[in-house]
Amino acid sequence: MGVTIFSPAKINLSLAVTGRRADGFHDLVSVVATLEFGDTLEAWAEAGGPAAHDAGARFRLECDATDVPGDGANLVLRAATLFAAQTGWDGGARFRLTKRIPAGAGLGGGSSNAVAALRALNELSGGRADAAQLAAMAAQLGSDCPLFLQGGPVVMRGRGERIEALPEAAAARLRGRRVLVFKPTFGIATPWAYARLVARGTDYVPAAEAERRLAAWCAGDAPAEDLLANNFEPAAFAKYLALPVLLAALRREFGVAAGMSGSGSACFALLREEQDAAPLVDRIRAAWGPEACVQVTRIASS
Ligand code: C5P
Numbered sequence: 001m002g003v004t005i006f007s008p009a010k011i012n013l014s015l016a017v018t019g020r021r022a023d024g025f026h027d028l029v030s031v032v033a034t035l036e037f038g039d040t041l042e043a044w045a046e047a048g049g050p051a052a053h054d055a056g057a058r059f060r061l062e063c064d065a066t067d068v069p070g071d072g073a074n075l076v077l078r079a080a081t082l083f084a085a086q087t088g089w090d091g092g093a094r095f096r097l098t099k100r101i102p103a104g105a106g107l108g109g110g111s112s113n114a115v116a117a118l119r120a121l122n123e124l125s126g127g128r129a130d131a132a133q134l135a136a137m138a139a140q141l142g143s144d145c146p147l148f149l150q151g152g153p154v155v156m157r158g159r160g161e162r163i164e165a166l167p168e169a170a171a172a173r174l175r176g177r178r179v180l181v182f183k184p185t186f187g188i189a190t191p192w193a194y195a196r197l198v199a200r201g202t203d204y205v206p207a208a209e210a211e212r213r214l215a216a217w218c219a220g221d222a223p224a225e226d227l228l229a230n231n232f233e234p235a236a237f238a239k240y241l242a243l244p245v246l247l248a249a250l251r252r253e254f255g256v257a258a259g260m261s262g263s264g265s266a267c268f269a270l271l272r273e274e275q276d277a278a279p280l281v282d283r284i285r286a287a288w289g290p291e292a293c294v295q296v297t298r299i300a301s302s
Helices: 075-087 109-124 131-141 146-150 168-172 190-200 207-219 233-239 242-254 278-288
Strands: 002-020 026-046 059-063 092-098 154-157 162-165 178-183 258-260 267-270 293-298
Touching: 002 109, 002 146, 002 178, 002 190, 002 207, 026 109, 026 146, 026 178, 026 207, 026 293, 059 075, 075 092, 075 109, 075 131, 092 109, 109 131, 109 146, 131 146, 146 154, 146 162, 168 207, 178 278, 190 233, 233 242, 233 258, 242 258, 242 267, 242 278, 278 293
Parallel strands: 059 092
Antiparallel strands: 002 026, 026 092, 026 154, 154 162, 178 267, 178 293, 258 267
């Protein structure tokens, strides 16, 4: 018996890191949306058997991407081990991960895969975990994991574990929007980006200001374009000049709103419904080369 789970990428339409917490993590206020673009995780139940206590033997992962760890460092296997420990399920599983989301991108690929693994095992085990247990496991696996349990455009707060649906009228302005996602050949490690915020010290957005801005956007009828802001950008742009230069060119030459997702290095542009994406794709490839990852997709509609 097997299950197939779609594991979407996300973009942060807005991201305000508001300050550093006593536990070393950061608080943030972010509007996040999952995309129609993503990975596929397949899982098949296997007997846990005598090897039931050896996670390495119980859960196996095969992946088509060479830059994805296939061992216990992979979030799919970490999620599976946690699921078994938390629910007492003694089965085993074989996973096949088809990767499309690049790593080091700020598109939540690894986090999304971890949540897909939790969902897969919950199905294979006949629903051993309830919604609250799944949420607790997701939060333990990574700050960006809980948002993938909810789906749809959400507001993410705390270190990422407090997820709230956007008010319907606001969510409707995001659902189904065409987006162009593009990532240069280099990635940015999230811990590096947070360390730069700490070192610079000047990029934080006060929580009250972030909440005021979000409430104003939700209450009004401004388009998605007006939401875009990301206070990781100054630190990332100071080092990786290719990012602000291309974003400025796309804004100037095509009149699109564009920004970086999460801690980067992937960026996105909001496309108008009738807009031809091909000239933007050509412009990105001219600047960043043929190896750049470029994807025309949409914000998920559910
Ligand atoms: O939770 P996750 O493993 O994705 O976080 C990776 C690193 O990013 C953390 O170790 C921490 O340094 C930083 N981080 C943070 N505040 C957050 C999320 C991540 O400081 N809200």
